[in-house]
Each structure stands twice: as structure tokens, then as C-alpha cells.
Amino acid sequence: MPKDQGIGASPKRREDVRFLTGAGNYTDDINVNGQAYVHFLRADVAHATINSIDTSAAAEMPGVVKIFTGADFAEVGGIPCGWGVTDRHGNPQQEPRHPIIAHDTIRHVGEIVAAVVADTLEQARDAAEAIEFSLSDKPAVVDMAAALAEDATKVHEDLTSNLCYDWVFGNPDDDAVQAAFDSAAHVTTLELVNNRLVANPMEPRVAIGDYSRATDEYTLHTTSQNPHVIRLLMCAFVLGLPEHKVRVIAPDVGGGFGSKIFHYAEEAFCTFAAKACGRAVKWTSTRAEAFISDAHGRDHVTKIELALDGDNNFTALRTNTMANMGAYLSTFSTSVPSYLHGTLMAGNYKTPIVQVNVKTVFTNTVPVDAYRGAGRPEATFQLERVIDKAARELGADPIALRRQNFITEFPYETPVALTYDTGDYVATMDKLEQVADVAGFAARRAESEKNGKLRGFGINCYIEACGIAPSNIVGMLGARAGLYDAATVRVNATGSISVMVGAHAHGQGHETTFPQVVADMIGIDESMVDIVHGDTGRVPFGMGTYGSRSIAVCGSAMVRATEKIIAKAKKIAAHLMEASDADIELKDGQFTVAGTDKSVAWGDVCLTAYVPHNYPLEELEPGLEETAFYDPANFTYPAGAYACEVEVDPDTGKVSIERFSAADDFGNIINPMIVDGQVHGGLGQGIGQALLENAAYDEDGQLLSASFMDYAMPRADDVPFYQVDHSCQTPCTHNPLGVKGCGEAGAIGSPPAVVNAVIDALQSGGKNVTHIDMPLSPARVWAAMNG
Amino acid sequence: MAKVSMTVNGKAASGDVEGRTLLSSFLRDSLGLTGTHVGCDTSQCGACVVHVDGKAVKACTMLALEAEGAEVATIEGQANADGSLNNIQQAFQDHHGLQCGFCTPGMVMSAAALLKDNPKPTEAEIRDYLEGNLCRCTGYHNIVKAIMAASGQDVSSIAAE
Ligand code: FES
Ligand code: FES
Numbered sequence: 021m022p023k024d025q026g027i028g029a030s031p032k033r034r035e036d037v038r039f040l041t042g043a044g045n046y047t048d049d050i051n052v053n054g055q056a057y058v059h060f061l062r063a064d065v066a067h068a069t070i071n072s073i074d075t076s077a078a079a080e081m082p083g084v085v086k087i088f089t090g091a092d093f094a095e096v097g098g099i100p101c102g103w104g105v106t107d108r109h110g111n112p113q114q115e116p117r118h119p120i121i122a123h124d125t126i127r128h129v130g131e132i133v134a135a136v137v138a139d140t141l142e143q144a145r146d147a148a149e150a151i152e153f154s155l156s157d158k159p160a161v162v163d164m165a166a167a168l169a170e171d172a173t174k175v176h177e178d179l180t181s182n183l184c185y186d187w188v189f190g191n192p193d194d195d196a197v198q199a200a201f202d203s204a205a206h207v208t209t210l211e212l213v214n215n216r217l218v219a220n221p222m223e224p225r226v227a228i229g230d231y232s233r234a235t236d237e238y239t240l241h242t243t244s245q246n247p248h249v250i251r252l253l254m255c256a257f258v259l260g261l262p263e264h265k266v267r268v269i270a271p272d273v274g275g276g277f278g279s280k281i282f283h284y285a286e287e288a289f290c291t292f293a294a295k296a297c298g299r300a301v302k303w304t305s306t307r308a309e310a311f312i313s314d315a316h317g318r319d320h321v322t323k324i325e326l327a328l329d330g331d332n333n334f335t336a337l338r339t340n341t342m343a344n345m346g347a348y349l350s351t352f353s354t355s356v357p358s359y360l361h362g363t364l365m366a367g368n369y370k371t372p373i374v375q376v377n378v379k380t381v382f383t384n385t386v387p388v389d390a391y392r393g394a395g396r397p398e399a400t401f402q403l404e405r406v407i408d409k410a411a412r413e414l415g416a417d418p419i420a421l422r423r424q425n426f427i428t429e430f431p432y433e434t435p436v437a438l439t440y441d442t443g444d445y446v447a448t449m450d451k452l453e454q455v456a457d458v459a460g461f462a463a464r465r466a467e468s469e470k471n472g473k474l475r476g477f478g479i480n481c482y483i484e485a486c487g488i489a490p491s492n493i494v495g496m497l498g499a500r501a502g503l504y505d506a507a508t509v510r511v512n513a514t515g516s517i518s519v520m521v522g523a524h525a526h527g528q529g530h531e532t533t534f535p536q537v538v539a540d541m542i543g544i545d546e547s548m549v550d551i552v553h554g555d556t557g558r559v560p561f562g563m564g565t566y567g568s569r570s571i572a573v574c575g576s577a578m579v580r581a582t583e584k585i586i587a588k589a590k591k592i593a594a595h596l597m598e599a600s601d602a603d604i605e606l607k608d609g610q611f612t613v614a615g616t617d618k619s620v621a622w623g624d625v626c627l628t629a630y631v632p633h634n635y636p637l638e639e640l641e642p643g644l645e646e647t648a649f650y651d652p653a654n655f656t657y658p659a660g661a662y663a664c665e666v667e668v669d670p671d672t673g674k675v676s677i678e679r680f681s682a683a684d685d686f687g688n689i690i691n692p693m694i695v696d697g698q699v700h701g702g703l704g705q706g707i708g709q710a711l712l713e714n715a716a717y718d719e720d721g722q723l724l725s726a727s728f729m730d731y732a733m734p735r736a737d738d739v740p741f742y743q744v745d746h747s748c749q750t751p752c753t754h755n756p757l758g759v760k761g762c763g764e765a766g767a768i769g770s771p772p773a774v775v776n777a778v779i780d781a782l783q784s785g786g787k788n789v790t791h792i793d794m795p796l797s798p799a800r801v802w803a804a805m806n807g
Numbered sequence: 808m809a810k811v812s813m814t815v816n817g818k819a820a821s822g823d824v825e826g827r828t829l830l831s832s833f834l835r836d837s838l839g840l841t842g843t844h845v846g847c848d849t850s851q852c853g854a855c856v857v858h859v860d861g862k863a864v865k866a867c868t869m870l871a872l873e874a875e876g877a878e879v880a881t882i883e884g885q886a887n888a889d890g891s892l893n894n895i896q897q898a899f900q901d902h903h904g905l906q907c908g909f910c911t912p913g914m915v916m917s918a919a920a921l922l923k924d925n926p927k928p929t930e931a932e933i934r935d936y937l938e939g940n941l942c943r944c945t946g947y948h949n950i951v952k953a954i955m956a957a958s959g960q961d962v963s964s965i966a967a968e
Contacts, residue, residue: 032900039908040896040915042842042882049841142825222846222854222909222943274844274909275943307847527907527944697903697949704946728851728941736937736947741930741965766946 066721083143130312223274229290246564317391360395476781487572522562568761673802702766816884
């Protein structure tokens with residue numbers, strides 16, 4: 021095996037050539053013969069009763085094929101929520117109906133109120149302007165605390181309140197937890213906001229529904245991270261179609277970051293409308309629509325308290341969080357502030373008592389769901405901010421305080437239901453101190469001060485639960501799906517291989533990394549292996565890509581299927597060499613009989629499988645194709661330590677990131693180049709959250725930052741070159757590759773380091789600032805300095 | 808409808824367009840050159856950057872009719888004559904300057920325009936020039952590195968392999 025191939029090598033990405041030459045095949049690049057276009061008329065008020073809709077004039081406009089309103093979907097199911105959380109009293113979450121098109125009530129700006137299908141997009145848009153409405157406005161419920169007030173207007177009249185659930189996790193005994201705080205030597209309290217974000221993958225969502233009368237089959241092309249999940253949800257819960265009559269294809273997808281996991285109304289609409297209109301129906305989101313129809317992320321308000329004993333050991337942690345659900349429950353919405361958040365509150369520390377309290381709240385805003393990290397960034401942010409604040413209050417070194425409280429023995433059972441199988445937080449912190457050149461900070465600070473700038477250094481640790489997820493555990497916790505994955509390895513007669521994988525790549529480079537694994541196991545050239553993904557018509561099954569799960573879960577399925585292939589191939593080789601299977605070895609694509617010079621090549625065995633003239637037909641079926649489903653035994657636990665160095669301009673409050681260093685433990689690594697890239701991207705998003713991004717609503721429920729003019733996306737000059745190290749590797753103990761996943765770490769681990777660094781800078785300048793809510797815009801920093 | 812004619816990637820191209828048809832739509836929908844991407848509606852993202860008469864232009868900010876008679880270059884025409892990746896494209900692949908690929912055509916076209924005017928840009932000059940090109944995947948690290956490498960600068964000391 022050449023050393024630029026196989027596990028641990030960084031071959032160039034094979035998908036790059038098509039992307040670099042304009043030959044990618046994104047959903048909007050696809051056009052179906054005879055397709056019509058849909059324009060969705062979206063609510064421009066946050067909360068209103070729909071008295072009537074008159075589409076008669078619009079229907080007469082040129083090119084109009086058909087106009088749909090909520091009444092057309094009265095017989096169709098609503099968009100389902102994939103996770104049922106049980107509250108602190110044992111009751112189910114409140115779960116409102118989530119219609120494809122608003123029926124009698126508008127509940128957020130951007131909700132679909134009518135859909136116009138026409139020959140051209142321009143005609144559809146023009147006709148939509150002729151639709152007449154009568155609405156009665158209702159007060160908009162925007163602020164979470166106000167939404168929970170006794171007399172608050174209800175987002176859903178048929179629910180008892182705006183509370184989705186009130187949940188407790190960890191130690192539910194309030195008195196015991198309070199006793200731990202009462203006996204503490206020191207308690208640090210922090211109230212903070214985890215700012216609401218818009219994922220904004222650069223490719224807006226697109227859906228093309230098509231229906232064949234000849235075969236009674238539907239095809240949906242969609243920008244999805246998980247086409248099989250979309251097919252299942254849409255068929256079983258929304259449209260009531262048999263799955264074998266529906267094919268969902270997610271071709272090249274231009275980024276997702278969670279926002280393309282969920283089943284959206286537009287997908288179901290285009291599928292439904294294709295049959296109703298007798299022709300394919302295409303929808304391409306504008307960026308303006310994306311801001312008000314893609315699920316948003318984060319949006320937590322938290323009070324966190326940390327108790328320490330006289331030796332600075334953490335003795336108890338308690339959090340109270342309100343989490344925004346928006347107007348409806350998106351696919352994974354209810355799992356994010358509960359099981360993807362509460363389970364991570366122990367962090368990297370051996371705090372014996374942890375209590376997490378979460379209230380999820382309905383508001384007249386866009387639904388909120390998973391965004392890169394999903395719950396884990398929210399947990400990490402609170403914990404790493406309160407530890408930093410505690411260090412300052414106690415006059416302790418923030419690194420030493422963390423080190424003192426690290427979990428050091430594995431496996432470790434946390435008080436919040438997880439068992440960390442392996443890790444080495446001391447090693448990643450050692451590595452971070454080196455990569456970040458902690459020793460050189462004082463000199464760099466002096467230099468900045470000479471230039472009239474304040475310089476700050478901030479660190480944080482993080483741990484995440486990835487490789488989502490063991491089906492039996494998540495099932496107990498309310499997941500309405502299994503979270504295994506599947507792979508089929510199809511060996512062709514001439515020895516080349518297609519691997520059908522349930523994971524979906526939308527930037528992660530699976531087309532390069534997955535073949536690295538299979539080729540390495542067999543000892544053949546990577547060019548002989550391709551993967552097939554993103555098409556329910558070609559891939560048997562899969563749960564898709566999110567939660568840093570692709571290599572840990574689907575990759576494990578692929579390994580298992582390849583092991584089956586190798587086992588069968590060895591039997592064929594044994595037959596050809598008249599030896600016993602047990603004596604056959606496979607190395608560099610050659611089967612040999614141990615202790616002899618007999619050998620037969622991979623290609624010959626494959627050919628024999630398909631041309632079985634000399635073949636043990638009584639014992640073995642011809643052919644060489646195997647499938648495996650892999651359900652993980654545990655989550656995986658990537659962890660690490662991050663450091664940020666900022667300069668703050670004391671005159672303007674402008675923060676600039678001067679250095680950012682990351683030391684991660686991802687376990688074993690398939691392709692270091694791609695892992696670096698994943699961390700870089702996460703850091704860019706985390707820095708964006710910390711300094712720039714904010715999805716802000718006004719009190720009427722209008723999204724104020726609803727375009728790239730108003731929503732500050734990180735740009736090239738907002739970020740530095742990053743120092744990224746992943747040489748600390750404690751392999752996962754329960755999956756065959758020893759991998760943990762790396763997709764979300766950067767976004768989870770970076771916001772607290774940035775904020776900690778800014779606080780450090782301000783305090784170094786004599787400002788008594790202990791917290792600023794993200795994003796740390798110049799205005800906010802300046803106000804904090806001068807407040 | 809009006810007829811518009813221009814040269815695209817060295818070949819004559821023409822079609823019937825409405826007055827309101829954008830150059831980005833004309834390239835994508837009439838000519839089938841779908842490498843020019845549309846990522847926004849406020850001229851902010853730069854996924855649609857092409858060259859018009861040698862200058863980098865956001866194709867969503869120009870009407871197709873305004874390009875009458877112009878020389879337009881798109882991502883589809885950037886590879887070398889033998890089909891291999893050009894210097895900038897190759898640097899993006901070598902340095903992992905792309906992930907999902909959606910911003911990539913605009914990044915490559917912007918980088919080409921930058922290097923034409925400034926053959927050895929500094930890191931700061933590159934970051935400044937890319938102000939109008941958003942990427943959500945890469946955190947920009949490897950894009951900046953790739954452009955420095957494409958300009959012949961030694962990038963081996965830049966952090967992370
Ligand atoms: S599509 Fe042209 S700048 Fe975004
Ligand atoms: S590579 Fe995905 S947006 Fe840049």
C-alpha cells in the first residue's frame with residue numbers, strides 16, 4: 021500500500037475536481053423535463069388568524085398551474101417531531117400540529133400561507149401578489165420569559181400553555197442539590213444567553229418533486245443530509261405513501277451544519293404537488309426565504325451555578341435554562357436542549373452532583389433545531405464560562421483550576437447518564453499549552469499594550485457525545501428512530517468495489533475517506549473503491565450525517581460489511597488453493613496460504629465469485645456483496661482544549677482574534693487533512709457565534725437580521741490562521757476503527773475561549789467586566805467597558 | 808424578450824432573455840453553465856463571481872443584457888487546455904481549500920482576479936480581497952493558504968498540515 025493511501029494518509033479529495041471545474045451536481049443544477057415552479061407566499065406577520073384567502077384572481081394570472089392553501093392539506097399529516105421528551109412529572113412534551121401550509125393561524129414570519137405553481141418562477145411570483153387575505157392580528161409571543169407568564173398569549177390555542185416541557189436531569193433531588201450549595205466554600209453564579217443563530221449553509225435549500233403516472237412512483241430531489249430519513253418521515257407521517265414508491269435523492273449538497281437534517285414542509289409540498297399538478301414541481305429557496313424558513317439554532321437563556329469546596333474542587337453544578345422551540349417542533353428540536361445538552365453538563369470534570377433544569381418554550385418565531393454541535397455547544401459555553409468566572413473570583417489560574425478537576429480515570433460514569441469510555445484531558449491540555457505558546461503570552465501582551473491595545477488569553481475544554489447513537493439508549497430517552505447506520509459493499513467481478521453508504525457527504529469528503537478504509541483493509545489501490553451515497557434508490561438504508569456520526573457509525577458498518585466480504589473471499593481463495601480457510605491470509609490484495617508460497621490475487625477471487633466454474637457451490641453462494649447494519653454500543657467522546665488570544669481596541673471595543681489554537685483528541689484518524697479542515701470550519705462558525713452572528717427578533721416577531729446585510733457572517737478577514745493539533749489520540753474502545761468523529765468540535769469548543777479571552781483583555785485593562793453576552797460586537801464590548 | 812449575445816469561455820453564446828434576467832440566471836438556465844452558483848439575493852456571498860471583460864463581477868448584480876458583446880469567463884472555462892486543473896484550482900485541491908464546494912467557483916474566480924492584479928498578495932491582502940466571498944465550511948484557513956500557494960509563496964510554515 022503506497023503511503024499516500026489508506027488509513028492515516030491524506031490523499032487529495034477526489035470530489036474536488038468536479039467542484040473546482042463547475043461540474044458539481046447540486047439540486048438546483050437539476051431540471052426535470054416539463055417542470056413547473058412553485059413560489060411560496062410566506063407570512064409577513066408573526067401571529068394572526070387567517071379569516072379568508074381569495075386566490076381567484078391569482079388563479080387567472082398567466083402561466084398559473086395551480087394554487088394551494090392550507091385547506092388542500094387538511095387530509096395530510098403534519099410535519100412530525102422525531103423525539104418525545106418526558107417532563108419532570110412523567111408527562112409527555114406538548115406537541116402541536118405542524119401543518120405544511122398554515123391553515124387557520126399564522127404562527128411565525130416566514131410560515132407558508134399559500135403556494136403558487138406556475139410555468140415559470142416569475143409567473144408564480146407575480147400571481148402570488150394577487151392573492152388576497154383577510155387576517156386578524158394577534159399579539160406576537162417572542163420573549164421566552166414573557167411566553168411562560170400565566171396570562172401570556174398562547175402560540176397554540178389547543179395547548180395548555182407555551183411550555184413544551186419542563187425537564188430535570190442528573191440529580192432530581194432539589195434538597196440534596198441545595199444542601200451541596202449550602203455547604204460550599206464558594207459559589208459562582210452566571211447568567212448568560214446562548215445567541216440564536218442561522219446555520220446559513222452557502223447553498224440554499226431546493227426541492228424538486230416528480231411523479232410518474234406510469235409507475236405510480238415519486239422522486240424527490242432535495243438538499244438533505246439524510247435522504248432515507250426524509251423518505252421515512254414524509255411517507256409514514258406526512259403524505260401516507262408507501263416507501264417503496266418514493267425515491268429521495270440528495271445529490272451534491274452545499275453544506276448543512278444541521279439545518280438540512282430536518283424534514284421541511286417544502287419537500288412534502290413538492291412531492292404532493294407533483295402528482296396534483298401532473299408535472300414536476302421545483303422550489304429553490306432564496307436567501308431571504310432561508311433566513312425565515314430554515315430551522316434556527318441555539319437560543320438558550322441560562323443561569324448556571326458552580327459550587328466549590330475550600331480546596332477549589334467542584335462539588336456541585338446546577339443550571340436553569342429556557343430554550344426556544346420557535347412556533348413548531350422541528351425534527352430533532354426537543355432532543356437538543358434536553359438529551360444533547362443535559363448529558364454533557366459534567367464536561368471534562370468530576371463534579372459529583374449535577375442538576376440540569378430546562379424549560380422549552382413555544383414562541384412566534386422560526387422553529388429552532390440542531391445547528392453544528394446541537395446542545396453540546398450550549399452546555400460547553402455555560403460550563404466553561406462559569407469555571408472561568410470562578411477562577412477569577414478565587415484568584416486561581418484558569419488552567420490549573422480545570423486540571424485539578426479533570427476526570428482522569430476511564431471508563432467514567434458521569435452524574436448525567438453518560439459513560440466516557442476513554443480520554444486524556446491532561447494530555448490535550450499539555451498539548452494546548454505548547455501549541456498556544458502560553459509561555460510567550462506575556463511578551464505578546466506587552467507588545468499589544470505598547471500599541472495601545474488590550475490583549476487577552478482565554479481557554480476552555482470541551483467534550484462531546486458523538487457517533488450518535490446507541491438505538492436502545494436513545495429509544496429509552498424518547499427518540500422515535502433507531503440511530504444505527506448501514507453499508508453495502510458490492511464487489512464487482514473484476515475486483516472494483518462500490519460501497520453503498522447511509523451517510524451523506526455535504527462537504528465532509530466521504531468520497532475520499534471511506535474508500536481509504538476499505539482499500540486499506542483489503543490492500544488494494546483506493547482508485548478501485550467508490551462510494552455511493554445520497555440516493556434511496558441506490559443505497560439500501562441509512563440514517564444520514566449529523567452528530568459527527570459518519571465514520572464512527574456508518575464507517576463501522578462499512579468495516580463490518582468489508583469483514584464479511586473478506587471472510588467469504590478467503591473461503592473462495594481457500595477453495596482455489598485447496599487449503600483450509602483458517603490458513604488463508606490477505607495482505608496487499610493477495611491471498612496466501614500460511615507457511616507456503618501459494619497465492620491468489622484479489623481480482624482472481626472476485627472473478628471466481630462471479631464466474632463460479634471452479635467454486636464450492638454446495639457451501640457458498642456465488643457473488644460477492646455484503647451488507648452490515650451497525651448500532652453503536654456507546655457514544656464516542658471527542659474532547660480537547662482550545663485557546664484564544666484577542667486584542668481589544670479600548671477606543672472602539674473592536675475585538676480581533678490574534679491566535680486560535682486547538683488540541684483535540686479524536687481517537688484514530690482516517691485522513692488528517694480532512695480532520696484539520698473540519699476543525700477549521702467549526703472554529704470559523706464558533707468565532708462567528710462569539711463575535712458576529714445574531715438572529716435578532718423585534719417584539720412583533722420580525723426577524724431583524726434576515727439577510728447577509730444584517731446577519732454578520734464571518735468573513736476571511738474576521739479570522740486568523742488556526743493552530744490545530746490532533747496528535748493526542750485515545751482510540752474509541754467500542755468501534756472497530758477506534759474513531760470518535762470530528763465534525764462539530766470546532767464549533768463546540770471555540771465560543772467560550774473567545775469570550776474568556778475578551779474578559780481577560782478587559783480585566784487586564786482594569787475594567788471590572790465579568791461577562792458580556794455574545795456576539796461580542798464592538799458596541800457591546802464598548803458598552804461593557806464604559807458602563 | 809430580447810436577444811443577447813456574448814462570448815462565454817471563448818465561445819459565442821446567445822439567447823433570448825427578459826429585461827430583468829440576471830447574468831447569473833442566463834449562464835445557469837439558458838447556457839446550462841451551472842458552475843456559477845447563487846447563494847444570496849443581496850450581492851453578499853460571491854458564489855456567483857465570474858469575469859466580464861477580465862474583471863471579477865458578481866453575476867447576480869448584472870443583467871444579462873448588460874453583458875451584450877462582452878467576454879465572459881466562468882469556472883467551467885478555467886481548467887488548462889488538456890483538462891487538468893489550472894494553477895489556482897490545483898492549489899485549492901492540494902491545500903483542501905474547499906469542502907462542500909458551493910462557494911468554490913466564486914472563490915477560484917475571485918482568486919484569479921486578485922492574482923492578476925497582485926501576483927504575490929500577503930495574507931492580509933488576500934483576506935481583505937475575499938471580503939465579498941463567503942464560505943461557511945472552511946473557516947477560510949485553507950482558502951487563504953491555497954491562494955498564497957498558487958501565487959508561488961511557501962506555505963509550509965502555516966499552521967496545521
Ligand atoms: S449570488 Fe451573487 S453575491 Fe450572492
Ligand atoms: S466550501 Fe462550502 S461554502 Fe465554502
